[in-house]
Amino acid sequence: MNNINKIEDYLDSLYPNPKCELNYNKDYELLIAIVLSAQATDKSVNLVTPKLFSKYPNLKLLKEANIDDIISIIRSIGTYNRKAFYVKEIARILDEECNGVVPTDRDLLESMPGVGRKVVNVFLSEFYHLPNIAVDTHVNRVSKRLGLAKEKDDVLKVERRLEKCFSKDNWAKRHLQLVLFGRYHCKSIRPNCDNCLLKDICKYKEKK
Numbered sequence: 001m002n003n004i005n006k007i008e009d010y011l012d013s014l015y016p017n018p019k020c021e022l023n024y025n026k027d028y029e030l031l032i033a034i035v036l037s038a039q040a041t042d043k044s045v046n047l048v049t050p051k052l053f054s055k056y057p058n059l060k061l062l063k064e065a066n067i068d069d070i071i072s073i074i075r076s077i078g079t080y081n082r083k084a085f086y087v088k089e090i091a092r093i094l095d096e097e098c099n100g101v102v103p104t105d106r107d108l109l110e111s112m113p114g115v116g117r118k119v120v121n122v123f124l125s126e127f128y129h130l131p132n133i134a135v136d137t138h139v140n141r142v143s144k145r146l147g148l149a150k151e152k153d154d155v156l157k158v159e160r161r162l163e164k165c166f167s168k169d170n171w172a173k174r175h176l177q178l179v180l181f182g183r184y185h186c187k188s189i190r191p192n193c194d195n196c197l198l199k200d201i202c203k204y205k206e207k208k
């Protein structure tokens with residue numbers, strides 16, 4: 001069995017049905033939740049979005065919301081001034097330029113404030129089930145530790161390497177599994193190496 005098969009088997013055994021941990025009910029709620037999750041945990045985002053989306057239950061109300069009120073709702077997740085602006089502006093663009101529907105067009109999505117490649121990849125794979133591998137801090141770290149990418153690779157290079165490692169049908173699932181593996185098992189500090197079945201192929205463990 002090669003290393004990639006070993007990694008896939010282990011991820012499947014740990015996380016057979018991985019799910020996105022952000023809560024949402026509508027397409028734009030997911031997009032905004034992903035934007036809000038930059039430098040914040042999904043858990044902390046899930047604590048503020050119910051209030052935000054129930055107080056402003058559609059795009060028209062959200063784009064016209066008082067920015068200070070949005071700030072007061074999302075303050076606990078940090079970088080709230082910038083994120084409050086993103087929320088209003090994304091709502092405005094979706095309402096006025098996209099018929100109220102989050103598009104699948106990557107260029108259009110990436111033209112929105114706060115929406116970069118990683119946000120688009122997460123959104124497209126989660127909401128539209130389009131094959132994409134988003135490389136966040138967990139995926140980046142874990143991929144390098146497991147030798148799926150090289151230490152010097154930037155996130156786009158890591159994405160390209162992961163696309164080659166895994167079957168396209170599984171890209172969305174592998175992304176979620178690597179996120180969960182990095183979040184709960186192969187943590188940045190004090191990874192759970194003692195209980196890890198990948199230690200024989202792990203570069204990080206080898207170095208230690």
Ligand code: SF4
Pocket residue numbers: 145146185186187191192193194196197198199202203204205
């Ligand atoms: S051995 Fe440790 S560092 Fe390597 S993949 Fe497992 S948990 Fe992560």
